[in-house]
Amino acid sequence: MLRLTDLKLPLDHPPEALDAAIRERLRLPAGALRGYTVFRRGYDARKRGAIALIYTLDVEVADEAAVLARFAEDRHVQPTPDTRYRPVAKAPAGLAHRPVVVGFGPCGIFAALILAEMGFHPIVLDRGKAVRERTRDTWDLWRKRNLHPESNVQFGEGGAGTFSDGKLHSQISDPHHHGRKVLTEFVRAGAPEEILYVSKPHIGTFRLVTMVENMRGTIQALGGEIRFDQRVDDLLIETDAAGGRRVRGVKLADGGELRSDHVVLAVGHSARDTFAMLHARGVYVEPKPFSIGFRIEHPQSLIDRARFGPQAGHPILGAADYKLVHHGNKPGQSGRSVYSFCMCPGGTVVAATSEPGRVVTNGMSQYSRNERNANAAIVCGITPEDFAPYGDGPLAGIALQRHWESHAFVLGGGDYAAPGQRVGDFLAGRPSPAFGEVLPSYKPGVRPTDLSGALPDYAIAAIREALPVFDRQIRGFATHDAVLTGVETRTSSPVRIRRNEADYQSLNTRGLFPAGEGAGYAGGILSAAVDGIRVAEAVALDITGGR
Structure with a gap:
């Protein structure tokens, strides 16, 4: 087979045009083209209307x-x-202790799946509940303002990506095509086959729920075991005479212990108590840059027209997305980068806190992407140098997050409603008495207020500088009635659990394999799943000695 790339055709080309274009491009004589499959289909929207x-x-x-x-x-x-x-590798007979995977989000799912396929019969421990029970608990917060700290958008089967747009594209380096393995397994679990070839594949929350259940069933059929409501509160660590440290298992919240010489840590970016435990136990943890900001909402029709012009609404194009970035450079301003993150076409803003008395926003879309509003995070990059007012050490970024999440809870009225503001009022520096044509989608509700004190001054200044710039790229982006909802603080992990590049084990604790987004090595469903594969392979090679 030959891989032919960058073949362009008009949006509304007839089916037979693709055959003709291939033959013309490759200068093939009649009958020389035996067949083809579409590996990837994207679009070039730089010329609206063409x-x-x-x-x-x-x-x-x-x-x-x-x-x-x-x-x-x-x-x-x-x-x-x-x-x-x-x-x-292939699991040896008579393995003394099965590998343990902590966390059952995208990273943990694929770590467990690969280990199970190789015959290692992994044990998965997740602090949350199975995905359907978890969904009910999540809706309990959205509808009744009742938070379940161990079962919510952040914790439970499927991880935080279950309540998202289900994006499956990434810019990671993937020389071994692990991303293709991820997409293939998702299709096998019930995802639409189009994710194998569209340039920006997505699944949506409802489909993800069923897929996660199906993947759980596959892992179990291969000899893996998944245990829910099992929070890991400590590591069992042995230290040799030379000071070397080695994991020997985990200790659970109920006091039980599970012996293992190989522990994959795939806990996600919000397992703050786990990060504190690791730091207390001497595992090497360091602070990491992340971003903070707000969710912004516009009518999806506005984004469609701005991006696609007269071809807006075309079924192949679907709901338009965007990716924006501004590097601050005004004299006297912050000089910080502001960018769009986790853009959800035709979606909703959702309550994503995992701790009582705090408000956190995130975005979600269904596969259809047919809700009225588009939303995205508009966030400002921050570095460990910004953490100093909130404490020192590797956990200071968590303290920063908690401070502004708690403040958002107060601004929203103290009942898990979120503070919000119209963009025009935010830019003018005045409170919003009410919302206009764009109604916020966040449940359990949004309280109109003044967001100028909802984040550090440097973040407010940077976002105010960026919005008019984004308006020049997407006409109407800074329209008066667009809505900002706060706060977005969980863009990525605030820590990195450092590991060796060669064998993926903790820098100072053998047998511990930090993985995925929580460890600071991924940033979305696809990259987290790929990291899960890589770490599972590292575990298998460590157990078998490369056999």
Whole structure:
């Protein structure tokens, strides 16, 4: 097979045009094209009204060697790479202790799946509940203002990505095509097959619930075990005469212990008590940059028109998204970068706190993306130097998060409603007495107020500087009635649990494998899942000695 990239056709091309374009591009004689499959389909929307589809295709031809020779200098015509997944090891018989995976979000799911496929019969421990029970608990906060601290948007089967847009694209380096393994397993679990070829695949919350259940069933059928309501409160660590440290298992909240020489830590970015425990136990943890800001909402129709012009609403294009960034440079201003994050077309803003007395926002979309509003986080980058007012040490970023989440709880009225403001009022520095044409979607509700004190002054200044710039890129972005809702503080983990690059084990604790977003090594469903695969392979190789 040949991989043909960057083949452009008009948005509304007839089906037969693709065959003709392949034959013309490869200069094939009649009958030489035997077949093709679409590997990737994206679009180029830089010219509104003349949007083009861009194809990457795997093509079968009669004389592949002749075609390759003809296009030897053409980087758009290459042999199709082999993206099949191959296990790196096989579990030995009589393994004394099964590997343990802590956390059952995307990273933990794929770590467990790969270990199970290789015969290691992993044990998964998740502090939350199975996904359907977890969904009911999450809706309890959204509808009744009743928070379940161990079962919510952050904790439980499927991880935080279950209540999101279900985006499955990433810019990570992936030389071993682990991302293809992730997408293939998702399709096997019930995702639409289009995620294998569209350029920005997504699934949506409702479909993710069923998929997570199906993947759980696959892991169990392969000999893995998943235990819910099992919070890990401590590590069992042995220290040798030379001071070397080695994990020997975990201690659970109910006082029970589980012996294991290999513990994958895939706890997500909000397991603050776990981070504190690791630091107290001497595991190497360091502060990490992250971002804070607000959710912004516009009518989805506004974003569609701005991005697609007269072709807005085309079924292939769907609901438009955007990606914006501004590097602050005004004299006397913050000089900080502000960017859009986790953009959810046709979605809703959701309550995402995991701790009582705090307000946290996030975004979510269903597969259809047909809600009235578009939303995204508009966030300002911060670094460990900004953490100093909130404490020192590697956990100071958590203290910063908690401070502003608690303040948002007060601004919202103290009942899990969120503080909000119209963009025009935010830019003018005056409180919003009410909302206008754009109604906030956050449940359990939004209280109109003044957000100028909802984040540090430098973040407010940076966001105020960025919004008019974004308005020049997407007309109407800074429209008066667009809504800001606060606060967005869980963009990524505030710590990094450092690991060795060679074997993925903790810098100072053998047998502990920090993984995924919580450890600071991923930033979304796909990258977290890929990291889970990498770490599972590292565990398998450590157990077998590379056999």
